[in-house]
Amino acid sequence: MPILDHEKIYSISKTMLCAKGATTENADVVARHLANANLAGHDSHGFIRIPQYFNDIETGRLDPKASPEIISDNGSTVQVNGNDSFGQVVASFSTELAIEKAKKHGVAVVGMGKLGHTGRIGTYTEVVANSGMTGMMFTGFVGGTVGNNVAPFGGSARRLGTNPISMAFPYKKNCPILLDFATSIAAEGKLRVYKARNKKLPDNWVIDKNGIPTDDPNAYYEGGAILPVGGTIGGHKGFALSMMVSLMGAVMGSIGLTSPNNGPVDKVGSSILVINLKSLSSIDHFGQEVSDIVGYIKNTPKMEGVDEILFPGEIEFNTRNQRIANGVEIEDATWNLISDLAKTSDIKI
Template identity: 30%
Template sequence: MKITENNEKKLIITILTKIGLNEENSEIVAEATVDADLKGFTSHGIGRFSQYIKGIENGNINLQGDITIEKETEAIALINGNSAFGQVVAYKAMQLAIKKAKRLGIAAVGTHNSNHFGVTGYYSDLAMKEDIVGIVTANTEPAIAPLGGREALIGTNPIAISIPSEKSYVGLDMATSASARGKLLEAQRKGEQIPENTALDKDGNPTTDPSEALKGSILPFGSHKGYGLAFMIEILTGPLVNAAFGKKVTGTADHSKKCTKGDLFIAIDPAKFVGTEKFKKETEEFLDDVRLSAPNTIVPGDLEVKKISSNKENGIPIDKKLYQNLKTICDNLDIELDDYLNM
């Protein structure tokens, strides 16, 4: 089964407005969700919706909530998300960072009391589309054990960077672990194994069983390098933005618990450095050098561009278990799911 980009967006908006989210915020959530699925990050797209519904039912996602700016200067802001949809909080935080960066050259906005927001790169892309460099980080429920340890104390802590250029999409979006936790959840849902050298079980033994991995810990990418980056992001998106850190972070994977994670959104305006056009031109020159350096060389963002093109042309896959999850949600809301699918 597959669903088109437009039908997925329509389905998400229909579900969210039926459960009480206003149309503007429903569209924000839908855009971010479709972006994840188009790029192939299905673990962070519509596959998350059954968990979002659980969060709403448990009162951990506030449909009527809106952001509160708790502290603000010309260059920074600290936002309380008031438990609103994470996509809505993150969208508004990055838009504020972009506005400030256009005025000052650089800005940073931190958020706490938010929720899972989908793929990190969607928000850095918001800046890139306005010729602004976007950098986004977040922390998550513990998943990585410190080097030499067994107990997970650090999140998968993603980082995304999007760079404006003349004609190319340049974007990096990655977890600091060998795999995002969402991919383990997706593998568990599909009944699939995870790659070797990805995770350990609760006893510290290597495992390819996603269920056992979720009870244990995920390995950092690149050993000490990924661990070090995850560690630093934990601080930048925890203590710095008045959010939880380490074992205190909850609600990013298990939506039956209140979400206590934090996010940091940074925007940099090249116009205030060397000028936008010069920056974009020289970025494109560098991309050309890299692409011409060897056959089949790629730059960050190329794989997403290919995936987006394929999914726009062929439709976004919906596996059987996801179909059943969505059908349960739709049946409870008197929505005919099959009307939105290309069977």
């Protein structure tokens, strides 16, 4: 597998997106987001996504030149129309907007509709936490065909998206307490990586087209579905979370922005909630509270074979430092696919 410096991932991604019609500004935001996802260890939301975005542009699902716009502003609540731009462009715009609104009002919520794939949503709550605030983000899909890939608990067909949720709370510099996970047992991009590497899944993450649980990632792409967090036994909890993300993300985010061609339950959207901690207490107070809790948790007696207890977000922090120093491994299948795309599009990478 080739090993690329994260800046190389950024430059190749930006070059390819610009060649596909993206504005320099849009390509810069998306390329940086992809490189940062690889740095954090989330390869499923990094460089591997370039072919998907090419396809979305070619089919008209993405407008690479579009910019988001505010269509409703009520002070602490804002609605943003993404105008079918890249999800990273819309979500980055909305995150900065929510932070500015929270500085003024204490709390802010920004809903987003008509946007593409948002990438790793932990990126946005991480920005919030690094600004000294706490944030939550929801990205939901329900119905339709695009992003519809998860079976409800007990079901044998796709009805929901992977519907990720992220929360972040400030801690150390550039190392917040951060969770970011799909409410399905795995993000679809994780399956894509296992498939590209010709590997079995760690467990029965999916069901095949007949509703039978399996560890074969190809079964998903052959008409199967991903299971909710908890799988066949505890999946009622993941399903419940997924439903709420559909409501908080897809429904709240897409108000007034659903295509007339969509069915009554076909929704896709995101929302981000930001709370200005200074409106509740001093940052020093929160810093001490978080430090005390983290220390208490990390000092828990360890199970046999466990070297260290890590807080949410610590793995990404450690992985980022390792990959900045050593580079990012890109699986051959992904590199070959992107190289072929570049050649057929007459793009030099």
